[in-house]
Amino acid sequence: MTQMFDQIFVIAKHWLLGYVPAVAQPLASAILSVVPVLIAFPLLFAITTVLERKGLGRIQNRYGPNRTGPAGFFQPIADGIKSLTKEDIVPLSADHIVHFLAPVLIVVAAFMAYAVLPIGRNMVILNLNAGVLFFFAIGSVVELSVFMAGWSSRSKYSLLGAMRAIAQMISYEVPLVLATVVVIMQAGSLSTVTIVERQAGYTGIWPHWYLFTPWGIVGFVLFMIAATAESNRSPFDLPEGESEIIAGYYIEYSGFKFALFFLGEYLGMFATSGMAITLFLGGWSAPLSVFTFVPSWIWFFAKLLVLIGGFIWIRGTLPRLRMDQLMNFAWEFILPMSLLNMLIAGVWHFMAPGVVRWLVCSAIIATPCILLSAGLRKKKRLMVRTYEFAE
Amino acid sequence: MIGNGILKGLTETARNFFGSYVGKDRLTTVQYPEERVPQIEAARNFPFLVFDGSDPNAGLRCVACQICEKECPPKCIFITKSADKKPDAVGKQQFYPAVFDIDISVCMSCQICVEVCPFDAIKMDVEYDLPTDDRFAGLLFKKDRLAKSNEYYHEIHPTEASAVDAALAAERAATAAKAKAAAEAAQAKAAAAAAAPAPEPQPVGGEKR
Numbered sequence: 001m002t003q004m005f006d007q008i009f010v011i012a013k014h015w016l017l018g019y020v021p022a023v024a025q026p027l028a029s030a031i032l033s034v035v036p037v038l039i040a041f042p043l044l045f046a047i048t049t050v051l052e053r054k055g056l057g058r059i060q061n062r063y064g065p066n067r068t069g070p071a072g073f074f075q076p077i078a079d080g081i082k083s084l085t086k087e088d089i090v091p092l093s094a095d096h097i098v099h100f101l102a103p104v105l106i107v108v109a110a111f112m113a114y115a116v117l118p119i120g121r122n123m124v125i126l127n128l129n130a131g132v133l134f135f136f137a138i139g140s141v142v143e144l145s146v147f148m149a150g151w152s153s154r155s156k157y158s159l160l161g162a163m164r165a166i167a168q169m170i171s172y173e174v175p176l177v178l179a180t181v182v183v184i185m186q187a188g189s190l191s192t193v194t195i196v197e198r199q200a201g202y203t204g205i206w207p208h209w210y211l212f213t214p215w216g217i218v219g220f221v222l223f224m225i226a227a228t229a230e231s232n233r234s235p236f237d238l239p240e241g242e243s244e245i246i247a248g249y250y251i252e253y254s255g256f257k258f259a260l261f262f263l264g265e266y267l268g269m270f271a272t273s274g275m276a277i278t279l280f281l282g283g284w285s286a287p288l289s290v291f292t293f294v295p296s297w298i299w300f301f302a303k304l305l306v307l308i309g310g311f312i313w314i315r316g317t318l319p320r321l322r323m324d325q326l327m328n329f330a331w332e333f334i335l336p337m338s339l340l341n342m343l344i345a346g347v348w349h350f351m352a353p354g355v356v357r358w359l360v361c362s363a364i365i366a367t368p369c370i371l372l373s374a375g376l377r378k379k380k381r382l383m384v385r386t387y388e389f390a391e
Numbered sequence: 392m393i394g395n396g397i398l399k400g401l402t403e404t405a406r407n408f409f410g411s412y413v414g415k416d417r418l419t420t421v422q423y424p425e426e427r428v429p430q431i432e433a434a435r436n437f438p439f440l441v442f443d444g445s446d447p448n449a450g451l452r453c454v455a456c457q458i459c460e461k462e463c464p465p466k467c468i469f470i471t472k473s474a475d476k477k478p479d480a481v482g483k484q485q486f487y488p489a490v491f492d493i494d495i496s497v498c499m500s501c502q503i504c505v506e507v508c509p510f511d512a513i514k515m516d517v518e519y520d521l522p523t524d525d526r527f528a529g530l531l532f533k534k535d536r537l538a539k540s541n542e543y544y545h546e547i548h549p550t551e552a553s554a555v556d557a558a559l560a561a562e563r564a565a566t567a568a569k570a571k572a573a574a575e576a577a578q579a580k581a582a583a584a585a586a587a588p589a590p591e592p593q594p595v596g597g598e599k600r
Contacts, residue, residue, distance in 0.1 A: 055408065058407065058408045058411045058412070059404045059407050059408050060407065061407055061410075061411050061417045061418055061419065062411075062418070062420055063418060063420050063422070313401065313404065313405070313408075314401075316404050316408075317397070317400045317401050317403075317404040318397065318400065373394075
């Protein structure tokens with residue numbers, strides 16, 4: 001019975017495929033795999049926007065949206081209708097084709113990343129044996145569309161915002177991938193399905209998640225920081241800093257194209273969160289062996305919601321970084337730590353299991369972490385600025 | 392260690408988040424159409440006309456002197472004087488406004504009309520919930536909409552209204568006394584005229600003294 005609930009979508013798909021003639025089956029199979037993802041994640045986007053606004057409101061001791069529908073939960077519908085009925089303004093001097101393609105491309109790229117995410121047991125659109133590589137390659141297309149948006153708008157603010165976004169995304173792409181490498185080293189595979197299967201076992205009731213290793217927890221934290229920067233979310237949301245460049249690269253977008261950028265950004269955030277779950281949090285596997293009766297896809301979405309909640313919490317807490325702080329943080333802390341993390345993963349692999357391994361690995365992490373943070377802090381020393389001529 | 396401040400901030404926001412569900416006093420937002428902030432006594436929005444008694448037409452304090460119309464900086468008041476007269480708040484025969492319009496879309500709530508009114512006839516209202524789908528006629532308030540009772544005035548500005556009432560009562564008493572004195576004088580004059588068979592032209596002031 002639990003097996004059936006776990007595989008209910010797989011069974012349903014095969015049942016539906018039985019009615020399709022053999023010639024059309026590959027196409028029908030692809031459609032049946034893709035369409036649920038195309039429905040589920042935009043729906044999650046809608047729910048997330050309202051949850052985020054309510055959560056941020058509560059963090060700031062406000063109510064948040066509570067007018068549209070029960071407790072404000074129809075707000076995304078109202079927002080959708082609003083953005084659909086708004087006038088779509090394209091600047092006269094904009095490159096119309098690229099201006100149109102940019103929001104489309106960002107959504108398409110974000111959706112393509114879901115192709116390799118195992119949402120449940122046997123529930124992955126495409127089991128590529130280089131799945132992780134595919135994921136990050138597709139993730140880079142988002143940068144392209146951001147630059148298309150910034151460049152084609154022919155606006156200084158757009159271009160500055162796009163420049164910031166590109167600089168930030170490229171800087172953080174490096175630690176994002178390097179934080180992933182440790183998992184690939186340990187799992188010995190680039191396939192997301194294999195990575196999850198390696199983590200799906202249990203010792204007693206405890207799962208074999210990569211999070212519960214020194215390199216795993218460091219890798220997870222580094223991955224999440226880099227993912228936050230990668231999805232342009234607070235505190236790394238300076239590509240859209242309202243006070244400086246208004247809305248960044250999508251300033252010249254209005255109506256539904258603007259909504260598409262939002263959708264693309266959130267889908268990218270879900271995809272990277274899904275990747276973090278796949279790599280470190282055991283994908284669809286239950287957190288304790290006693291909970292394995294709960295369907296695997298529920299666990300995936302539960303973990304995803306927890307990570308989204310974390311993103312919202314971080315957004316409600318931290319102020320926006322400055323550009324130099326952002327870059328220093330990426331190149332002077334995150335990158336060395338992720339390189340070091342690879343060393344730790346190697347040490348962990350070659351040492352005998354036990355307490356000693358834990359202590360050694362933790363020491364290798366803690367010392368440079370403290371040293372690096374002290375180094376970052378030293379730079380923050382404030383000085384009274386002296387002026388030569390303007391006294 | 393790096394991240395201490397971040398953890399501190401995260402606990403603070405978490406406390407806010409959960410606290411807002413537990414303690415209502417954290418949420419300072421007033422849910423406007425359902426809840427309203429109680430007005431302070433000095434609140435003011437747009438002017439209204441005070442009337443005494445129960446009939447807005449009979450009791451209107453305004454005597455159509457048109458001072459407010461002339462003083463109004465944005466010129467949002469329009470008054471037409473009546474042809475006939477009626478007794479005003481203190482009992483004198485006065486004109487009354489046949490038409491009294493205030494365009495609240497023009498009014499800037501400066502209260503100058505209230506300052507200049509010698510009859511305490513125009514006062515500031517506190518009502519701010521005045522939305523309308525007709526932005527011309529719906530925002531041009533006529534006399535019948537502007538006229539509000541003295542009781543209402545007491546309700547919204549109790550201290551001020553009591554002071555005005557006291558002043559008006561004193562004035563009313565003075566007017567009554569003056570009228571009585573005038574009536575007595577007239578009576579005395581009539582009596583004197585009746586007593587003296589040969590009427591001699593006498594200076595009026597002298598007789599009074």
